[in-house]
Amino acid sequence: MELPPLQHADVDGPIAYREWEGDPGTTFLLVHGLGASHLTWVQVAPSLAGLGRVIAADLPGFGLSPIGERSAGLMDHRRTVSRLIEKLGSGRVILVGSSMGGAISLLQAAVEPSSVAGIVLTNSVFPWRWHGFPHPLVVGAFATYATPWLGERFVDWRLRRLEPEDTVRMSLSVLAADAETIPDEVVHELVELTRSRRELPETARTFLESGRSMLRLGRHPATARRALDNVTCPVLMLHGRRDRLVPVAFAEAELAMHRTWRGRFFSDVGHIAQMETPGPWVAEVADWYAATFG
Numbered sequence: 454m455e456l457p458p459l460q461h462a463d464v465d466g467p468i469a470y471r472e473w474e475g476d477p478g479t480t481f482l483l484v485h486g487l488g489a490s491h492l493t494w495v496q497v498a499p500s501l502a503g504l505g506r507v508i509a510a511d512l513p514g515f516g517l518s519p520i521g522e523r524s525a526g527l528m529d530h531r532r533t534v535s536r537l538i539e540k541l542g543s544g545r546v547i548l549v550g551s552s553m554g555g556a557i558s559l560l561q562a563a564v565e566p567s568s569v570a571g572i573v574l575t576n577s578v579f580p581w582r583w584h585g586f587p588h589p590l591v592v593g594a595f596a597t598y599a600t601p602w603l604g605e606r607f608v609d610w611r612l613r614r615l616e617p618e619d620t621v622r623m624s625l626s627v628l629a630a631d632a633e634t635i636p637d638e639v640v641h642e643l644v645e646l647t648r649s650r651r652e653l654p655e656t657a658r659t660f661l662e663s664g665r666s667m668l669r670l671g672r673h674p675a676t677a678r679r680a681l682d683n684v685t686c687p688v689l690m691l692h693g694r695r696d697r698l699v700p701v702a703f704a705e706a707e708l709a710m711h712r713t714w715r716g717r718f719f720s721d722v723g724h725i726a727q728m729e730t731p732g733p734w735v736a737e738v739a740d741w742y743a744a745t746f747g
Contacts, residue, residue: 454638456495459517462510464536466521470510473498478544479505479570479746484534486552487667488624488660490516492642493551496731497738501549504742508541512557514659516646525659526666527553531560538568545570545746549738551727552576552698553667563683571687571745573738576696576724577704578667580677585702590627598664608657617647630695630723639728681707688714689741691734693722715741 457474461467471491481501485493491509498507512530514520523529534557538546548569550558555577562569586592598604611620621643625632650656670677688711692704701718708716717737719726727734 454495454636454642462537462540464513464533464540466513466523467518468510468513468533468537469517470508470537470541471498472541473502473507473509475502475504475506476544477506479547480538480542480544481505481507481547481549482534482537482542483507483509484530484548484550484554484557485509485512485515486550486554487663488515489551489554490646492516492639492646493725494549494727495642496636496639497727497735500731500735501738504739505547506543508537510537512663514655514663516650520655520659525662527557527560527663527670528666530557530663531564534558534561535565535568542568547571547573547742549573550575550577552578552724553663556667556670559684560680562686563680566683566685569686571742572684572689573741574688574690574692575727575734576692576699577690578671578699579703579707580674580681581671582700582703582706584706585700587700588627588697591698595664595668598661599668604661604665605657608660612651612656617644617651620647620651627697628724629729630693630721631729634729681711687741687745689738690714690716691719691726691737692716693719693724693726693729695720695722696724698724 457471460470483494490511494509498509501507511518513523514525548558555574558572597607625635690708694701708714719730722729
């Protein structure tokens, strides 16, 4: 797997990113989810570059971007994305968000609508719906994350006691409907990144800060609803029907409330559709892009 060189932008501290060259008339800015990195996108970025420039960045405290003096709440990440658009964006900017990255993309479009021409949501988080329920393991894990002291102990134990290979395999077994669909070279890159981060004192702190910020937003559905209703740009929603973290019922209900949004649901796919089924994922984005922007 050939990756473009790692670059850095100064956004109140270094932000690591990779760029796949493409038509400068469009910039796809790819925003990863909780505990993830730019590696989330390496299977689809080269093909996506056929439509425009592609930039996959690591948010502060994740991947290869140190947290420094920055914070890692959702609105802090939203401001980072805003600055990245200013510094690196050219032409129309399409935000592509996975899981938590979907929430960050929606917040950016709601707060600064003129900065975003469109959004692609990949298994994005959405407001809770009573006719859907995440997997019990996921509910238990996030309940642990939300609990002061206990969350810190649990994440620290996971980082220090589990080998990087086991950490990655365990995560993929929950995130993907079938972890065997993830290519070995991608798994290798994920393991090496996990190995490099496991001893960093900021790893657990930023993970919990972002996760708890997301949970706080979930406890205020009226705030989340205002943000969603303020998004006026074109939106493509892509979601796996076997998502254990964000039940497909959440996505279906949101799509029904936004008649101008376009949606596609993948059978036998879990929470990381762009990694599990990269070919169909890119095809859906390309078809939506052509229909929306000509």
